[in-house]
Amino acid sequence: MALDSKTGTAPRDFKIIGTRPARPDGIDKVTGRARFGADMSAPGMLVGRVLRSPHAHARIKSIDSSAAEALSGVHAVVTRADFPTPEADVADILDNCMAGEKALYDGHAVAAVAAASAAVARQALKLIKVEYEPLPHVIDVDAAMASGAPALHEGRANETVPKGHSPNVMARHAFGHGDIDAGLAQADRVLERSYRTEATHQGYIEPHACLASMGADGQADLWCCTQGHYMVRNTCAAILGITQGQLRVTASEIGGGFGGKTTVFLEPVALMLAKKTGRPVKMVMSRAEVLRATGPTASSSVDIRLGMTSEGRITAGFAELRYQGGAYPGAPVDMGAMSAFAPYDLENVRTIGWDVVTNRPKAAAYRAPGAPMAAFAVESAIDELARDLGLDPLEVRLKNAAREGTRASYGPTYPAIGLEATLRTARDHPHWSAPLGPNQGRGVACGFWFNFGGDTCVSLNITPDGTVNLSEGNPDIGGSRASMSMMAAEELGIPYDKVRTVIADTGSLGQNEVTDGSRVTFAVGLATIEAARAAKREMCKRAAQVWGIDEEAVIWEDGAARPSGPNAGEHPPMTLAEIAAIASNTGGPIAGHHEVNAEGAGVSFATHMVDTEVDPDTGAVTILRYTVFQDAGKAVHPSYVEGQFQGGSVQGIGWALNEEYIYDDDGILQNAGFLDYRIPVASDLPMIDTVILEIPNPGHPYGVRGVGETSIVPPLAAIANAVSASIGTRMNDLPMSPPKVLAAIQAR
């Protein structure tokens, strides 16, 4: 049972929603038929390669590409000089794709070549002479904020930054309400701690790849691996100085994104090479390029002050968060500052966030951008204070949990939310009371994410044989083709396998927001339901025409139009297939479409519980057991919801235990490969157990909330709390790699 109206007033039983049909892309992906970013080719295609800076920070004094251009098989070299002067809103994006006056990080693109083969392209890169003037660099966020730190930019700070700060500080954000000092004065105990997290990469398995072509008439086509091909179109058109209508972008299958594919890297460069050569150009990044030059998340340094009564009531919470987001402004510290205390009902709460630049690759979004680091600090502090006071850390969270009517730490008053339900379910779950052995500990933490909707456009077409084609404009990362097919089938009253959902190119549908913000099942689902309802209205009209009655006297029920009401008369139902078969005779093709800026996405909460065991001789941490409790609003396809819970948890496990960017003294990345940048693999993990809670979102016809991001927010703290319990001393710096844990054990 869930809701079947935007106002949440009409409960209904579902037939397809909540079941677990086979995914429509599964066979293609296991047989190799699915085409990813690097799988597209074109006649006459050239190979594009990028020359990258070997310096962390350097002025580019000159670039001489004459020798490369003279090499047989080389068709073109591009540098920043080939691009038009960009508008302000894409200036940093272009500078990140192709450096201008300075190289700002190790791996920053400085030139690119298009050649007849990869071997020739590699040879050509060696012939491009770049004269650099190396400059002092800064990698660490606190060092970048210090007086006298090497400055990446001058005069880029916005109006929120008080005078006197390092030029690397780009923005300051403050949120909260109440009086922190008064709240701390009411506490029986006050905790002050500092926490650090390292930059981690989204770790998608498929590297960035694209194929670009542009005709002499300026009409361009781009095939690429992205979370949002409309964003790629709009951004590339702005950078190249062409209209959006001239550029058609088709999204390939995508081997993971997690936020990291919500911007462009290769695409404008490939288009410029295609323009210059008049030939299609394909570009594919190596793993090292992905790690050196695409977006990891921000690293953080956070100070917390927290007051608590001896009964476990939090009297005040203060956090100062410093995030470095790489070489350009925009570290997600505003999101961190808004979400840090969001799970709790606090009278006195304040957060201050500092957005800082360093000589690292520009941070990209990563699942709930900015929230995991903030939650790590806040949830660690709550846990330490609760344990110090001899209180149950889960009960302390319940005692302070935000609920309907709570004024959120970031301002608004919450409507119905699911945090309390996740905590109560966690407390009553067998995991919470299971016995632990030596060197083992249990941790718990909560997490929050906003979720959003945005521009969405779908088209649903009834074929003459009564099957249905649904076109949406969001790349399918987490199973959206299955979810959309299910929602269309549910609404039309036909079997799931009668609906095929495809991802349309940018020329076929109106603007669609990127696949991010946990928006797709919510927003595209909402549009799909409305498109199906439009098609049903048309089919009822056609049936009314056939029966010679008013269309108001026809309803749609169980996949068929049926006469309804006292004056409708007796007519046998007409199924969707029967109406489709005579569509030409009744007015032509039947379709439904819906276009909307979907607002009203409901916020999401989760509680995670984890058991760890630490090897006292090596410091190695084993995850023994892990359970996720999260509110999904309504789980359309529960297996995909569980997959999102599990995936976020696993990425959090990597962030907590192993993953980090390691730089040498020259600011050069030392671990640009999966052997040295270690993400968790299946053999590192137990089965991640999941408990789906369903507190319907009144903003969606079926009650759906986004689930893709919240699951990465609690793991960092939950695991740190478990490891701290395992070894009897707090772990406040991530990652908790074996040397760090061993040092903490030895320092006890």
Next chain:
Amino acid sequence: MVQVTIWGSLAAATGDQTEVEIDATTLRELLDGLAARYPALKPQLDRGVSVAIDGRIYNDSWFTPIQEDSEVVLLARLKGG
């Protein structure tokens, strides 16, 4: 008149007021009214904001209605991954 809550670091642009009143019945009127009355807010409004109206978050829908007794909170522009 609608009462609008401004987040902390924007208060410098509103004379240190975290609650301001704007004559508005829609989201567009609200944003236009804020920019007109507090020109120092304009840089942030141009960078983008989200607005929570009675607990629900809106981004760009100009004609979203706002009631006089609605709770209206200006938020940093939400970003997702």
